[in-house]
Amino acid sequence: MTKLERAVEVTGIRKVAISGGVAANRGLREALMKKKDWMVFIPPAIRCTDNAVMIAAAAFNRYQKGDISDLLLAPNPSWTLV
Template identity: 40%
Template sequence: KPIPAANMAASFQAAVVDVLFTKTLKAARQFGAKAILVAGGVSANHVLRQAFLSQKEFPVHIPPLSLCTDNAAMIAAAGYFRYALGQRDGMEIDVLPTWPLS
């Protein structure tokens, strides 16, 4: 019997939110985080937002929806903080999609 598309989508969403939420909290505990920032396009998801906002272990920061649809603002913020720390990269570096963020 076919599964209704809405049911499959809801189940997929629940599974993804569970993994993101659980792994984020585990990492926050493991690394002694003081707060959690949920950012990027995925932070526009209402179920994910509610999951993070419902927990009380860590303060959670989530940008307004108007800033959650494009990663440009997130990349600009990351660049700003790297620049503020004195980190500079020349234009001669190669583009690698797997560069670490730290």
């Protein structure tokens, strides 16, 4: 929530949407719904699925750039998609 709250604060944008597997997180859903000054869009939990396609797209972009690593590479949640 910290990064999202900071993004809302910096940009002034009050419309927030979450999707994918993270949107199925009940705690996150409840925390977002408490944000009375935000317009929050969350799909029904049954529609919140794994983000494997997004991960594959990010990997493909890195592959095309020649950024190839062995299996010892540690994950980094801050990597960009492009």
